[in-house]
Amino acid sequence: MKKNLFIPKLCFVSLAFILAQGVSYAMPGMHGSGSGAATEHPRVSDSLGGKINTSGSEMEITYSADGKTAIFVSTREGSIQSSGDTYSFDIWMSHQADGEWQEPIHLGPGIDPKVGPNINTSAWELEPSFSDDGNVIYFTRYEAGNMLSGDLYVVQKVDGVWQSARNWNDVPELPNINTSTGEEHCPIIASDSLIYFSYHQPGVTQDSDIWKVEKKDGVWQKPESLGLKINSPQRDHMHWTGLSKDGKSLIITSTRTDLGSRGGHDEWISHQNAEGEWQEPLNLGDAVNTGGEDMCWTFTPDGKKFTGSWGPHGTYNMDLRWVNKDDVPLLKDFEPIGPPPNLLINSKVKTDKPLQP
16 A cells, blocks of 8 residues: 555544534545535435445445445445544445345455355555456455545456455556556446556646546556546546547546535546547536536446435535435436446466465
8 A cells, every 4th residue: 555645534523513514525536515515415416325325435336337336435334444643444245135124234354255245444445346257356445544545446246156365467458547646446348458546646637627548459558647638636537437428528527626526526428529629518407417516426327316425515424315316417318338347357377275465
């Protein structure tokens, strides 16, 4: 894990006290809001329900290709305690039965490796996604309390048994893009030769910017930025299925303060022009965005629902919510790509028993 750029650590108790006193407080990467909606959830959306949402924080949900399994981040009881007074972010999994989400399963020590991988640690595990065949989970691991320390990880199921998680740099099929000084997170794997990813590197990026890496003639090339129109001086990133099938529209989570921002994190959409250049994004509007934190929204596999995280301004005290895609005017013609491909399908990694995280 990376050891630099520490951010002040926070806890639920101190946040509750600060907010109760009416003091404006911002988590790293979050900016102020003058909106009265800073503590009101989007009026059009609905909660994903009690078995998914708890008094803890739930966010960053994605789905298996058949839509019957969800994987998301939570600080609920049973998560591994992070060191210090921080949130304890772990990855959890829930199955759907009779149209209802069941009690989530912690992907940590003690799990049957035929049920799920043991990937949770005292670090922060965030931003998970199944591959389209369900045999891989991609995710990001951060040093607890340091949101600028992310590295991309992957865990693979081999012969029905989940193996150990590996850093992308240790997997030949994946591009070597993790660095010791930056944050690499929230990718969208468009194909086996094109990956968009979110990147923060002191002296290189503005904050977290959106970049891409391409494979040509079997070799991953040097990553490059998508440019200054789509990227702002604030924090810009993505979340998994937020790319259109034609590759010409991209959903963005951003704390940018211009172009109609509602405050905090908002959801945006950017389009390519005829020359293939990404343009300034458009705010998705009040069906999704508030003066609070509207983060990491993505699509169900059938493309009909838009689901993501909402929380009061300046906190990670999130709940997961959903809205019909067609109730968001700028998304009516958006056709999402679906879960990412399994880029490890030809991987040689095989073991007789599961390894440790």
